[in-house]
Amino acid sequence: MTYVGVITALISFPGPVALLCTTHGLRFGRQRALATVLGGTLASLVMMLLSALGLGAVLATSETAFLVLKLVGGAYLIFLGVQAWRAQPQSPARGPQGPAAECRHHAPVTRLFRHGFTVGISNPKDLLFFAALFPNFVTVGEPQAMQFVVLALTWLVIDITLMSIYTAMGSGVGRWFDRPGRVRAFNRATGGLFMAAGGTLVTTSR
Secondary structure, three states: OHHHHHHHHHHHOOOHHHHHHHHHHHHHOHHHHHHHHHHHHHHHHHHHHHHHOOHHHHHHHOHHHHHHHHHHHHHHHHHHHHHHHHOOOOOOOOOOOHHHHHHHHOOOHHHHHHHHHHHHHOOOHHHHHHHHHHHHHOOOOOOHHHHHHHHHHHHHHHHHHHHHHHHHHHHHOHHHOOOHHHHHHHHHHHHHHHHHHHHHHHHOOO
């Protein structure tokens, strides 16, 4: 129960993946944005596996490896921010569905999944995080494989649930973006947040 409380608090704190899920929920609808959620969740699973295999310990001792991964991840977040900032707002729709509904079918789910995965995998600090988190909840002297499976599955269930809530929140406010000016303001706000997240990742230390 302590583990559940800790990871619920950590996952619910809005980060780049949560921001992306909210943005995709607004732009493409809750159902299609589920692909973004699954992409981010798969990235977390990969991070857990790599940490279990010892890559987290490698990053903890290798400044060069950590720096390279940090710069690559930060650059990708900044790239997403620039794309969002420069995105052209959709023209208002005259039909009953409105502009938010009109723009919800323009991206294939494979691309949404890829964006979710790439944002999730772009932060090397998550490797250090999992390497530091899991040992606190593993009983030494007992078979560890099943313990890691239980910890990972618990994380995935909570992660999918909370990120789905973020997509629902984004989808729910879509009706407010019925004018190009509001869409442009939203694009620039999310773009600025992504660029800030990327800049923070680049400049932060372990």
